[in-house]
Structures are given as structure tokens and as C-alpha cells.
Amino acid sequence: MARAVTTRRKTINTVAAWAIGLLIFFPILWTILTSFKTEAQAINDPPLFLFFDWTLENYAVVQERSDYMRFLWNSVIIAGGSTVLGLIVAVPAAWSMAFVPSKRTKDILMWMLSTKMLPAVGVLYPIYLLFIEMGLLDTRIGLTIVLMLINLPIIVWMLYTYFKEIPGEILEAARMDGATLKEEILYILTPMAIPGIASTLLLNVILAWNEAFWTLNLTAAKAAPLTAFIASYSSPEGLFYAKLSAASTMAIAPILILGWFSQKQLVRGLTFGAVK
Amino acid sequence: MYLKNALCAATALTLITATSAFADTITIATVNNGDMIRMQGLADDFTKKTGHEVEWVTLEENVLRQRVTQDVAAKGGQFDIMTIGMYETPIWAANEWLVSLADLPASYDADDILPAMRAGLSHDGTLYAAPFYGESSMIMYRTDLMEKAGLTMPDAPTWSDVEAAAKAMTDKDNEIYGVCLRGKAGWGENMAFITTVANSFGARWFDENWKPQLDTPEWKAAVTFYNDLLNNYGPPGASTNGFNENLALFQQGKCGMWIDATVAASFVTNPNDSTVADSVGFALAPNKEGVDKRANWLWAWALAIPAGTQKEAAAKQFIEWATSKEYIELVASKEGWANVPPGARTSLYENPDYQKVPFAAMTLESINAANPDAPTVQPVPYVGIQYVAIPEWAGIGTAAGQEFSAMVAGQQTVEEALSKAQANTAEEMEAAGY
Numbered sequence: 001m002a003r004a005v006t007t008r009r010k011t012i013n014t015v016a017a018w019a020i021g022l023l024i025f026f027p028i029l030w031t032i033l034t035s036f037k038t039e040a041q042a043i044n045d046p047p048l049f050l051f052f053d054w055t056l057e058n059y060a061v062v063q064e065r066s067d068y069m070r071f072l073w074n075s076v077i078i079a080g081g082s083t084v085l086g087l088i089v090a091v092p093a094a095w096s097m098a099f100v101p102s103k104r105t106k107d108i109l110m111w112m113l114s115t116k117m118l119p120a121v122g123v124l125y126p127i128y129l130l131f132i133e134m135g136l137l138d139t140r141i142g143l144t145i146v147l148m149l150i151n152l153p154i155i156v157w158m159l160y161t162y163f164k165e166i167p168g169e170i171l172e173a174a175r176m177d178g179a180t181l182k183e184e185i186l187y188i189l190t191p192m193a194i195p196g197i198a199s200t201l202l203l204n205v206i207l208a209w210n211e212a213f214w215t216l217n218l219t220a221a222k223a224a225p226l227t228a229f230i231a232s233y234s235s236p237e238g239l240f241y242a243k244l245s246a247a248s249t250m251a252i253a254p255i256l257i258l259g260w261f262s263q264k265q266l267v268r269g270l271t272f273g274a275v276k
Numbered sequence: 277m278y279l280k281n282a283l284c285a286a287t288a289l290t291l292i293t294a295t296s297a298f299a300d301t302i303t304i305a306t307v308n309n310g311d312m313i314r315m316q317g318l319a320d321d322f323t324k325k326t327g328h329e330v331e332w333v334t335l336e337e338n339v340l341r342q343r344v345t346q347d348v349a350a351k352g353g354q355f356d357i358m359t360i361g362m363y364e365t366p367i368w369a370a371n372e373w374l375v376s377l378a379d380l381p382a383s384y385d386a387d388d389i390l391p392a393m394r395a396g397l398s399h400d401g402t403l404y405a406a407p408f409y410g411e412s413s414m415i416m417y418r419t420d421l422m423e424k425a426g427l428t429m430p431d432a433p434t435w436s437d438v439e440a441a442a443k444a445m446t447d448k449d450n451e452i453y454g455v456c457l458r459g460k461a462g463w464g465e466n467m468a469f470i471t472t473v474a475n476s477f478g479a480r481w482f483d484e485n486w487k488p489q490l491d492t493p494e495w496k497a498a499v500t501f502y503n504d505l506l507n508n509y510g511p512p513g514a515s516t517n518g519f520n521e522n523l524a525l526f527q528q529g530k531c532g533m534w535i536d537a538t539v540a541a542s543f544v545t546n547p548n549d550s551t552v553a554d555s556v557g558f559a560l561a562p563n564k565e566g567v568d569k570r571a572n573w574l575w576a577w578a579l580a581i582p583a584g585t586q587k588e589a590a591a592k593q594f595i596e597w598a599t600s601k602e603y604i605e606l607v608a609s610k611e612g613w614a615n616v617p618p619g620a621r622t623s624l625y626e627n628p629d630y631q632k633v634p635f636a637a638m639t640l641e642s643i644n645a646a647n648p649d650a651p652t653v654q655p656v657p658y659v660g661i662q663y664v665a666i667p668e669w670a671g672i673g674t675a676a677g678q679e680f681s682a683m684v685a686g687q688q689t690v691e692e693a694l695s696k697a698q699a700n701t702a703e704e705m706e707a708a709g710y
Binding site for chain 1: 303305307308309310313316317331332333334335336337339342343346350351352353354355451464519520523524527528530537539540543548549551
């Protein structure tokens with residue numbers, strides 16, 4: 001029997017949800033607020049919350065000093081490219097693991113995930129040397145490949161979970177009707193798994209967008225994405241918190257907007273199968 | 277006719293090729309400090325003069341160090357000019373990672389570079405990095421608070437003077453703390469400051485046989501003094517304060533004194549950012565009575581060319597431009613004399629316009645009081661004042677910095693911090709084969 005939900009309980013739940021939500025969002029909110037302050041207001045004590053002279057000066061300075069569009073474009077290409085490339089590899093891989101499992105499938109999945117357990121810096125030097133050899137340093141294609149490889153285990157795992165939920169009989173029926181393997185994956189499996197693929201895609205775009213180890217270490221002037229744009233406003237000798245906040249706000253804005261519009265998909269995708 | 281056309285085309289082609297071979301695009305790795313930001317803003321002047329374009333890679337200080345080390349060691353060739361410090365220069369030059377700057381033209385006037393800076397940026401007497409701006413450390417204090425306390429700050433104070441002033445100015449009820457000092461862990465953060473305190477107490481990092489000396493009475497006296505001073509008269513949470521945190525506190529009027537980089541003087545006297553701009557005085561970094569070394573460091577942010585760059589000529593032209601006397605005049609004409617990059621050239625301090633800047637004289641005196649070749653009272657096998665110019669130092673200094681930061685936070689005693697730092701240093705040095 002479903003538990004009766006009293007108004008009081010509902011109110012408590014709502015308040016608690018809002019409180020936790022605000023708590024999690026607060027650092028981002030504070031960054032956005034700081035971006036509208038002067039440098040002196042940014043370090044004011046007590047901190048100024050809403051009542052200060054709002055200014056767009058920091059945005060003007062950041063715009064003038066940095067080529068934001070170049071960084072943004074690099075981020076879009078690297079995040080988008082690595083996700084698409086990842087899906088091209090992961091969809092067939094997840095298909096085979098979900099529908100034609102072998103005795104070792106679980107081990108392979110675990111082994112793939114285990115590559116995420118090694119701290120990235122452990123392989124920095126080998127990858128750096130490889131990049132020099134192959135002429136991939138400071139190129140978008142190089143970063144796209146590295147980020148694809150890094151996120152591949154997560155893509156495969158997520159897709160595997162979604163594909164497991166799709167009844168194998170449907171695919172069998174398609175095969176009975178004479179569908180080839182390619183047709184089966186492209187026309188039967190993929191459309192059915194669209195919500196799962198969409199949320200995998202979104203999550204990976206976010207992960208790749210925010211990736212700040214490889215993107216800082218393997219780029220210089222040409223392929224640097226928005227993570228490098230933010231880092232360039234951190235100063236060892238000088239207080240530029242307001243400008244740093246403005247740069248951060250500009251860097252997270254596109255992905256924040258994307259996340260806002262696709263939150264239904266994201267939540268649905270992330271909780272898919274959780275209650276079964 | 278045909279021949280004429282062909283000749284014209286060939287001439288045009290040659291000209292295009294010649295121009296494009298001449299005009300390079302150089303990539304410069306740098307940090308986001310005020311003086312570097314100004315340099316980026318003025319780089320058009322360089323392009324106008326030489327035809328070379330400049331691309332900037334601005335990175336966070338620690339990331340910059342890691343990136344340029346990695347790139348220069350692996351010969352990645354991503355940068356044509358790197359912004360490095362006095363610590364890296366002699367080590368990298370010894371590894372043959374840097375291009376010598378010995379052949380800069382006479383018009384550059386390399387002899388005009390302050391002797392201390394030149395010494396710190398050379399290896400075997402050859403200059404390997406040109407100082408963009410240099411700094412020492414000094415005391416910045418609140419003249420109004422000192423007056424209120426009925427004290428005057430000597431130009432060359434001792435640690436006892438500093439302690440007395442800190443005690444008199446501290447007013448915790450009104451959130452005014454007598455002294456703000458670095459407490460944040462890091463070889464370039466708290467260890468830069470603590471090492472200078474140790475020098476001024478007669479301590480040294482290593483004896484002539486590279487044996488660590490942190491178990492000596494001088495070190496204990498120095499660290500105990502630092503810890504007591506900061507805990508009694510410093511702001512709360514001092515163990516996480518670095519340059520920027522203390523700058524913010526000082527600008528808000530919460531510090532009676534701040535002992536840190538001379539470059540901070542232009543920030544704390546800038547009325548746009550600082551609430552105490554018109555009541556800041558300057559004094560030499562202190563020493564302990566009877567010890568002939570003061571607690572002032574020496575540092576330069578310098579421009580160097582990594583060996584193996586394809587654009588060495590253009591890179592040299594840029595360094596020549598950015599660290600020249602003309603560049604200083606260019607900045608002065610656009611932003612005023614208080615904003616020119618300090619601490620690099622002797623001629624700047626002889627300039628009557630610059631002499632009017634309130635912190636100019638004390639900055640020069642502080643820089644001149646620092647001698648990286650003889651940083652301590654007792655003889656040492658290393659160069660460097662607030663660091664030890666060996667590759668192992670970054671690791672050793674950071675580990676020791678964490679112990680001292682934990683000590684300031686009250687998590688361990690002075691003795692514990694010193695004995696852990698001593699043990700770790702001894703272990704690292706042994707492993708490195710000293």
C-alpha cells in the first residue's frame with residue numbers, strides 16, 4: 001500500500017529539497033554574483049550578497065583580453081567530437097556485451113572500468129611523448145581522441161545498462177525478418193534506446209566540457225578550450241577574483257543552459273532501471 | 277611581354293615568401309600577474325616594430341611550472357618563450373634546456389640589469405633569462421596604526437621591533453591583526469617566508485656537506501618565533517593564507533603589518549583597490565639582533581627561450597623589447613610610473629620620475645640587501661635565498677611547508693614539525709645521492 005503523503009511531510013520534503021539544491025548550487029551562484037562586483041567588492045568583508053553596485057566591467061575586460069569565441073569553439077568541437085566518436089565505438093561494443101554475452105563479459109566490463117581508477121597523471125608522460133611523436137600536441141583532434149578514450153568506459157557501461165533493459169526477443173524478431181546486423185543496430189536497437197543514448201551523450205558532453213587535466217596539459221595556444229580560458233585568469237600575485245568569476249561564468253554558461261533544457265532527459269537517463 | 281609578366285610574378289612571389297619567413301608567430305607561456313597583463317596589452321607595439329605576431333598561453337602558476345618543465349624536458353616545442361623564475365633558471369641552464377642570452381645587442385644594455393637579478397638568472401656567468409620584473413620582500417605597515425600606538429617603525433627594524441609593533445597594533449575586537457604572514461603550504465608560499473626568517477636567525481638549510489640542518493637551535497628559534505608571532509598577533513586561519521589572501525586582508529585594513537613581496541607595494545597603495553592606500557609605510561625586512569642577515573628574499577619573473585625552438589631570432593627580439601628601457605618608458609607613458617615593472621634595471625631607480633614613487637627607494641634597498649650567492653650567516657653549498665637551487669628543492673620545500681602549515685594550524689608542535697621536516701629532507705637528499 002502506498003504511504004499516505006500528508007501536507008506536512010510534503011512541505012518538509014520540499015523545503016529540504018530546496019535547501020539541498022541551493023546548497024549545491026551556492027558556489028556557482030556566488031561565482032556568478034562575484035562576476036558582477038568590482039575587485040574591491042569581491043573581497044569585501046563582510047561579503048556582499050545582493051546589495052552592491054552591479055557592474056559589467058569584468059565581462060568587458062575579459063572580452064577585450066581573451067578571444068572567448070576561439071576557446072568556446074574548441075570546447076564545442078572537443079566535447080562534441082569526443083562524445084560522437086565515443087558513441088560510434090561504444091554502441092556496437094555495448095550491443096555485443098548486452099545481447100551476445102560471453103563468460104568473460106562481466107570481467108571485461110570491470111576491466112574497462114578499472115582504467116578509470118588510475119590517476120590520470122600516472123600516464124601523462126607517456127601520452128605527452130606519444131603526442132610529440134605523432135604531432136598531436138595542441139591539436140583538437142588529439143584532445144578529441146584522448147577525451148574519447150577517457151570517457152569510453154563510462155559510455156560503454158551506461159549503454160550496456162540501457163541495452164540490457166531492451167528485450168532480446170525484439171532484436172530476434174528483426175533478425176527473423178531478415179535484418180542484417182547493421183540494420184538491427186541502426187534501425188531497431190538505436191531508436192528504442194534513444195532516451196538512454198541521449199542521456200549518455202549529454203553526460204559525456206558535460207564530462208568532456210569540464211575535463212581540466214588533459215585539456216590543460218596537452219594544449220597551448222591553438223586547441224585550448226574553456227578550461228584553459230578559466231585557468232588563465234588565476235593569478236599568483238594579484239587579486240583578480242571578480243575577473244576570474246566572470247571568466248568562469250562565461251565558461252560554464254553554455255553547459256549550464258544545455259543542462260537546464262535537458263534536465264528531464266538527464267534525470268530519466270541517470271535513474272533508468274534504478275527502480276526495477 | 278611574357279618575360280616581363282613572369283619577372284613581376286617571380287618578384288612578387290619572392291617578396292611574399294621573404295615577408296612570411298620574416299614575420300613569425302611566437303608562443304609565450306606566462307602567468308596572470310598585473311605586469312604580464314600589461315605586457316599583453318602592449319604587445320601590439322612589438323608587432324608594429326618587428327612584424328612578428330604573439331600568441332599568449334596564460335596559465336596558473338603551478339600549472340605553468342609543470343607545463344613548461346614537461347615541455348622543455350620532453351622537447352615538446354610548444355613555447356618559444358617561457359616565463360620562469362630565479363629558481364628554475366640556473367638548473368635548466370645547467371641541463372642545457374635554455375638558449376643563452378649572452379649575445380643581446382649593445383643597445384639592450386645588459387649591464388643595466390640589477391646585479392643581484394643578473395647573478396640569480398645566470399649560469400656560469402652567462403645570462404639565460406632576462407628579468408621582466410624583480411622583487412625582494414619588505415615590511416609594509418600601517419602608518420596610522422603605528423601612530424595611534426605611539427610607535428615609529430625604524431627603516432631597518434629587528435624582529436623585536438616587529439613583535440612590539442605587532443603587539444601594540446593588534447585589536448582583535450575590531451578585527452585588526454598586528455601582523456599578516458604566509459602560512460599556506462608550498463615551497464614558493466610559506467617556505468619562501470620561513471626560509472628567510474631562518475636566514476635572519478642565523479640558520480641554514482644544509483651544511484657544506486649537504487646535511488640538512490633543521491635540527492639546529494637556530495631553526496628552532498626561528499620557527500618558534502614565526503609560529504608565536506602568527507598565532508598571537510596574526511589573523512585567524514593564517515595557515516591557509518598566501519600572498520593573495522594577505523593582500524586582501526591588508527587592503528581591507530585588517531593587518532597592521534605585512535611582510536611580503538615588494539611588488540605588493542603598488543597594489544596596497546592603489547586607491548582603487550586598497551582602503552588604506554594613503555597610510556602605508558615601508559621598511560626593510562627584519563633581522564634578529566646580532567645576526568648580519570635580513571629576512572628579505574630575491575625573486576624575478578624572467579623570460580627565457582627553450583632550447584630547440586624554431587623561432588629563436590623572433591623570440592630574442594621579443595625579450596629584447598619586453599625587458600628594455602624603452603618598454604618601461606612605454607608603460608610609464610600609458611599607465612604612470614607606479615605601474616612600470618619594478619626591480620629589473622638600475623636605470624629605473626636613477627630616473628627622477630620613478631624616484632617620486634613612494635616605494636621605489638625601499639624596493640631597491642631591499643633588492644640590494646639580498647645576496648643569493650651568500651644567503652646565510654654560515655657557509656652553504658647552495659645558491660638561493662628563499663629556496664635552494666637544486667632540482668630536489670620543490671619536493672623537499674613543499675613537504676616541509678605542509679608540516680609548518682599544520683604547525684600554524686595547531687595540529688602539531690614546533691618540535692614535531694621540525695623533526696618531520698628534517699627526517700623527510702634527509703631521506704630525500706640521501707635518495708638523490710647527495
